[in-house]
Amino acid sequence: MDRIEELETALTIECATADHIQVDDARRLTGPGLLWDHPGAVMDVFFTDIDPTQVIALWEKHARCVLDALGWQDQALTHRTFTGGVNLAISAPMDQLYSAIFAAQTAWHFCAAELLEATPGDFDQMIRDVKGVMAKEANPALISLIAAAEAHGVDILCDDDEISIGHGTGSQIWPVNALPAPDNVDWPSLHNISVAFITGTNGKTTTTRLLEAIARASGKVAGLTSTEFVRVGDDILDRGDYSGPGGGRMLLRDKRLEIGCLEVARGGILRRGLPTRAAMAATVTNVANDHLGQYGVNTVPELAQAKFAVHRTLTKGGVLALNADDPFVRAEAENTAANIWWFSLDPGNDLIRRARDAGTCCAYVSQGNIVFFDGRSEQAVIAVSDVPLTMGGVAKYNILNALAAMCLALALKLPLEAVRQGLAGFKPDAKDNPGRCNEFRYNGAQVFVDFAHNPHSISAVCDALSALPAKRRFIMLSHAGDRSDQDIRDVTATALNFQPDVVVAAELEGYLRGRSMGEIPDLIEKSALEQGYNKTQIQRAASPSEAAAMILKQVEPGDLALLLVLSERDAVLEMLDQ
Structure with missing residues (x-):
């Protein structure tokens, strides 16, 4: 043992x-x-x-x-x-x-x-x-090191196996059972680096990737944690859900790292907490109904409380970038004394007006441009149409993600030109932003693959794609079994705002989570029928890859397909790449 x-x-x-x-x-x-x-x-x-x-x-x-x-x-x-x-x-x-x-x-x-x-x-x-x-x-050596690190103004990261002081290029690691005395630590070589936390119900992965792209454009060695992997530069350290504190420690201990972009999800915050108290910036992209009912977080306002834990990681003067268009973010912001930079799609938003009047930094969209107000004057940073992720401006949720990433980058003291380059160079494809509204051409049709899985994210994607012209529309739907019947009906109804001509309901065998085979597609079909669809418009598939194949066989030039892929994403992307 x-x-x-x-x-x-x-x-x-x-x-x-x-x-x-x-x-x-x-x-x-x-x-x-x-x-x-x-x-x-x-x-x-x-x-x-x-x-x-x-x-x-x-x-x-x-x-x-x-x-x-x-x-x-x-x-x-x-x-x-x-x-x-x-x-x-x-x-x-x-x-x-x-x-x-x-x-x-x-x-x-x-x-x-x-x-x-x-x-x-x-x-x-x-x-x-x-x-x-x-x-x-008891580990008295650890307590001594923690006190010494605090006295030297440098962060210390602890887990069951290792202790590290400093971050990235300024870090050193020791086994937890072989810690040095404080006098034997080379303190001048240890330092913190620029770190940002990104959380929210939706958009956090994209915002994290955008921030990393901006940091790369500045010439820094950047890295990120996410629900999919931990990466430093082009090197993926490990794949898996690393949106908890373990992923943060893995990233911040890599000695190549100069800027850390950490996606953090609700689960990690509630189970263990956040990995550092030395962040320069953090953002809450939005808050919506998702994964309620765990750890006593039962309502959307309570979920907002959990997301806002990121403000506790900020160093003195650190920036909390917040979505002024989100009612739950606005409400919870009343409970923090953090240094807030608001961002909004609307330059007339009341919080943006107040920020400008108070000489506080903020960001917004004005006359087709993404604008930053530095407390004294505003600057048009880049045209919305020059940010590929916004799909010419129809993907409003990605405009918000771009605003959040810009605020974080500027809070981390990255140059404005790097913001422009990062936003302009980041593509909505499977290389830069896998699983997030990736666009493909197949048999003359536009095909989009997205990981959206809750009403808020599905609504955002469907609203954006509804603005694109199409002869016929196809949608692939599937849901994890741990959602309630009502949740599945709501998500299905939201997806049908896309006004598809054909709905393909896919089984998720690996995500039944207590339900029986066929139960989820039955609910999808019933919901579609209740929304006025007829049975000839609804098709069934045994898996996401089978559903995708069914749609790809049917699309013709001028059609538009949205594949909401919860699993087998690599297989679906491979089909489209071929």
């Missing part, structure tokens, strides 16, 4: 239970997140027929007793209420995060006992047990 497994399984803390109370496994918080910017542990408690204030009062009493008994008088506790439950958290030293889980569970043990009138365990013995884990987990 390795050290981490030994720590994870060191204690089993039983708690009083009841049908109306459910408790998720406690988890470590390693960086800034939804609740706060401290490391520690959090547990999610769900209940019915209980007053949340009663649970919170018990937590504040028992968690404080546990922290004090463990010698963690300097550590804090917090909570967050949501419909049907609470998040309960404690902070802890960075070398005691597994122990923090047991400390949180111990505190909940006494909360549950009092709540359910059960007999609690022996407090002193339970504290001794947790202290035993603390002794095994």
Whole structure:
């Protein structure tokens, strides 16, 4: 058994239970997140027929007793209420995060006992047990390094295996069990680099890629994390969903890196937190209904709270670039004191007008140009029509992504000419922006491949493509099984705004997630029929690649096809490349 497994399984803390109370496994918080910017542990408690204030009062009493008994008088506790439950958290030293889980569970043990009138365990013995884990987990060398890094004004990144100080070209890595004394660290060689966080419901991958393209155009070695891979320059370090803190550490530890563009998704923020507190810029592209119902994030405003965790990563003077056209972003912005640069499609947007009047940087579209206001004067940076990603201006969601990327780039002190070059040179193809409205010509028809999968993103793509002329329109639809029936009906109705002549409903065998084969295509077909389509317009396919092949056999010159591809994307792209 390795050290981490030994720590994870060191204690089993039983708690009083009841049908109306459910408790998720406690988890470590390693960086800034939804609740706060401290490391520690959090547990999610769900209940019915209980007053949340009663649970919170018990937590504040028992968690404080546990922290004090463990010698963690300097550590804090917090909570967050949501419909049907609470998040309960404690902070802890960075070398005691597994122990923090047991400390949180111990505190909940006494909360549950009092709540359910059960007999609690022996407090002193339970504290001794947790202290035993603390002794095994303790790493005084790490605590010394963290203090020294803070004193030298340089970032430190920690995980179970390695510790690194600085970023990219200014970084050095050590095994967690072989850390140097602070006096033996070559501090002058270590430094932070320019880092930006990109989050939002939609557009975050494209914005991340755009920012990286701008950074490359400036002559810097740039890298990115995303839901698809981690890349430095042209070198892909690994493929997979790296939108969490692990991907961020992998990127920021690469010694070639000069600028880091980090896509961060809701899951990583909520599970572990963000990987650094040393970002110069961050953006929230938008917030819409997607992946609700986890970790106590049940509503779109609560999702906005989670996305806005990126503001906790900003250094002094760091910039938070925000979409002034998004109502949920606007509302949540009221709760942050960050240095905000607003961007909008409308120069008359009230927040843009206020920013200009206050002499604050902002960005917008005016007279067909992407414009940046630097606090004193405005400059037309590039014509919208010269940004290929905007499809001549019809893809308004990509104009917003371009505005966000420009704000981030300028906040990172990249030159305006690099912004122009990056935006002008970035193509909506499978090389620069794979899976995002990639355009192909096939048998004289226009064929677009997009990864859009929620109502917000599908609506944006369909609105853009609806502006293009076509003799006939084809659409391929599929959905993951973990969405509700209503979600699938809503997404289907949204997609039908594209006004397709032919709908092909594809099975997603690898994404059934508890549903049976045929169930999702049935829902798509039923939704289309309810929207006024007839059965002759609806076709079925056993897979996305089969659906794509069916459409490609039917298209003729002047037709337009939209393939919403959730899986088998490489196979579909290969068909089109041929």
